[in-house]
Amino acid sequence: MSARRLDRLGPTFTAARAREGGIGSNALARLRESGLIWELSRGVYRKSDAPLTMHVDLLAACTRVPHGVLCLETALTVHDLTDELPGEVNLAVPRGGPLPRITYPPVRVHRFAGATFEEGLEIREVAPGEHVRIYSPARSVVDCMRLRHRVGDEVALRALRFSLRRRGTTSGELLRFARVLDVEGPVKQAIQVMLA
Structure with a gap:
């Protein structure tokens, strides 16, 4: 369920934006542990399949x-x-x-x-x-x-x-x-x- 909701978010997103999209903090933690997202900064995440960038x-x-x-x-x-x-x-x-x-x-x-x-x-x-x-x-x-x-x-x-x-x-x-x-x-x- 969280993976489908994740598809609706952009490549880089905040925890607040994820909550608005129906992904709570526990689901975010599971997504991070499964390798579908990684944390760039406190409260900022990026999808692991997002296009590569040097920025x-x-x-x-x-x-x-x-x-x-x-x-x-x-x-x-x-x-x-x-x-x-x-x-x-x-x-x-x-x-x-x-x-x-x-x-x-x-x-x-x-x-x-x-x-x-x-x-x-x-x-x-x-x-x-x-x-x-x-x-x-x-x-x-x-x-x-x-x-x-x-x-x-x-x-x-x-x-x-x-x-x-x-x-x-x-x-x-x-x-x-x-x-x-x-x-x-x-x-x-x-x-x-x-x-x-």
Whole structure:
């Protein structure tokens, strides 16, 4: 019975969503013990026959915090704007709200201003039929420039260089986000140096 109800859930789901679908905590435990599902994070499960993805940690974090947005080094990695793999998922939440606590996967939560929180927000498929909220390549680069003290000058400048070399991201788009996020001066100066 639980296996049939499981078919109605998406590949990644929460315990709350399972309860809504008629699968209680005891049934979830049996499904996990039988190998039909595995636990990604506290209260977040994935079907064992779900399509493979290298972004399981991102799905776990975004399922736990559905209003969060992937940002900084995590977004750079998804957008292929860095060679480095972050050791934790970087997730932005609006200032003023509760700060989520996630022990696994490792997540670093950043509070971003509510007035600009939705700027550059995109929805990206990271597994067949599964999507996450993530900042655009240009927004991610500008955020790294803005928060160089957290991510490091080298990471921020390398991401800026990568973005200027690839198609799809223009210096005009970078400067637009820099104006919105109040870091136009440093971003403009870095762009001028790189394009000189």
